[in-house]
Amino acid sequence: MAGWLRALLLASLLVAPAGPAFAESCLAAQRFDSLSTTQFALPQGSSLSRLQIQGLLLYRELLSEAEHYWVGLELVEPSLNLDGQDGSSPVYSVPFAARISRRTGRVTDWHYNANLKPDDRDKLKGIYQTLHLNPPPADANPADYTVLEADTVGQYRARYVRLPDGTRLRSKETYTRLRATSGTTFDLSEVIIHADEFSFLGDRCWHTEVSGRSDIELQGGSDLSIRVRQRLLLERSQQPIPASARLPELPLNPLEWPPIPDELIYPPEPREPLATVEDFLRELAALEGAPREELKAFLYDNDQYLLAIGEQIRGGLIGDDFERSLLLAVGQADTAAAHQLLTDLAVDTELDDQARFRSLQALKYAEHPIAEAELEALFAYAENVELVGDDAEIANTAMLMLGIIARQQSDSEFGLALSERLMTQLYATTSEERAAALITAVGNSGNLALVDGVSDFLGRDDTTLRTRAAEALGRLPSPVAEETLRDHLATERDTGVQVAALQAMGRQAMSDQSVDTVMEFAARDREQPVRRAAIESLASQADSNPDIKPRLKQLMKGERDRRNLQLLMQAIY
DSSP: OOHHHHHHHHHHTTTOOOOOOOOOEEEEEEEEEEEEEEEEEEEEEEEEEEEEEEEEEEEEEEOOOOOEEEEEEEEEEEEETOOOOOOOOGGOOOOOEEEETTTTOEEEEEEESBBBOOOHHHHHHHEEEEEEEOOOOSSTTTEEEEEEEEEESEEEEEEEEEOTOOEEEEEEEHHHHHOOTTTOOOOEEEEEEEEEEEEEEEOOSEEEEEEEEEEEEEEEEEOOOEEEEEEEEEEEESSSOOTTTTTGSSOOSSSGOOOHHHHSOOOOOOOOOSSHHHHHHHHHHHHHOHHHHHHHHHHHTGGTTTHHHHHHHHOOOHHHHHHHHHHHHHHHSSSSHHHHHHHHHHHHTTSOOHHHHHHHHTTOOOOOOOOOOHHHHHHHTOOOOOOOOHHHHHHHHHHHHHHHHHHHHSSSHHHHHHHHHHHHHHHHOOHHHHHHHHHHEEEEEEHHGGGHHHHGGSSSOHHHHHHHHHHHTTTSOHHHHHHHHHHHTTTOOOOHHHHHHHHTOOOOOOOHHHHHHHHHHHHHTTTHHHHHHHHHHHTTTTTTTTGGGHHHHHHHOOOHHHHHHHHHHHHOO
8 A cells, every 4th residue: 555545544543732832741641542444446346454553642742942842642552453453563652743833833843763664654643643733824713714734645624613612623624636646556536525523622731532533535547446434532541651651751852862773663574595695696587577576575585695796797697677676676675785785886996887876876775774884985985086977976976875864864873973974074075076965965864953064055156065055955944944045045146046045945934034035036026947936935835834825826916927827826725
């Protein structure tokens, strides 16, 4: 099942009222019980799946900041029942946190207490997204209002009604925009809401009771439909919090949470290797053209023989198409032997450049720390500023991949140390071309502690470095990055850098002052690329900042550019 669909199944199950945070003043426990049935209908038949999740859901108020506050959740000792079979999943018990804007009441960031796969992050995110109540717009009736919200399926209109006894009702009315599903096997064309209403009672801490049901149908091409029916019950519990709970003991700042070891969340399956490396190579040759999952399972079982693949590639014994899929599978194996093989190939100057690039592209799948020997080899190669042509491009690519790896492991000491090492390399390099690649790599890392270091390069004479710095700050969203980009736009004269800075602003949660600045660049006397970037940036804020829509309507007046009109209309309506 596609990751976005799995997230919908859980997101629809389950809502914390947006409001002020009370540092370390609220820790509540709720009995959590959700049941979902999913029916897949095709012309040749249908299938039905039933999932029940139960447990004790902890809610805790965390770090309180000037413009945002954090809340944390943990499902303690959850039990799962899938189609009548009891089971468990360590993923559901991972504590996680949401950062909420005081201005809009919307979630602006997430943090997880483990290095989770994207699909598993969506599962946890879905728990809170439906347990989060969005506040009314400034000009709305607080007892009866509608707001636009979004989930993994698309944007929908939700209605909130407050009853005299304090109960709040929340219901999905209709989807106004569907998200693209390209790259998936499900071509989503329509979403029908047969029923969706949940009721909420709460105190100053959090919900005391939530109940409701949902019945949503997703329709796609080839007469495929998926109907998801769910019911939820959440009740305040007075039972003692189990000693196994992690959330009560974690620091108030989620960014300081020590991560849960990977092996506790994703315990490895036992390997079943072949007897000899010769057997391995013979069986490997027979797998050319085999399904990727079969190839990955084979490599997993025979991890001890992976380095032998290097000699096969160097000897030209593996065809081009098989080499491409094989190196990708090696990267996804994500083991020490896989990292060593890919690194050895990437820095081998006697090897075909295509194989070296493929090795680096495969290395970006690493979600486990890379050994010091491999890191030293990659950094040593990149330090050689005498490299030219494809060799220089390979060195730049190596740094970009390390930045991606650092982001994937940002919750670990390894990820933080790797991003800081990239920053050190950036300051040390004497090559502007290498510096440009390293700025991008630092941005890729997602380490917000490096915002000031990246900002230094906005002051360089070279426009490429300034452009890369602006782009990198867009991938390091934070109040400091937002303010830095806004201040730099006041003095930047290069059109390309202006465009990069404006696009980067769109990836931030913009303050009113930043919105004013970007509006100036959306004026009609600006060059078209600059105007387009400013409009894109403003349009990207519409879902999280409803107050921006009247200003977008002003920009529509007299607008003649078709693409600009399309961007504005999509954001407004």
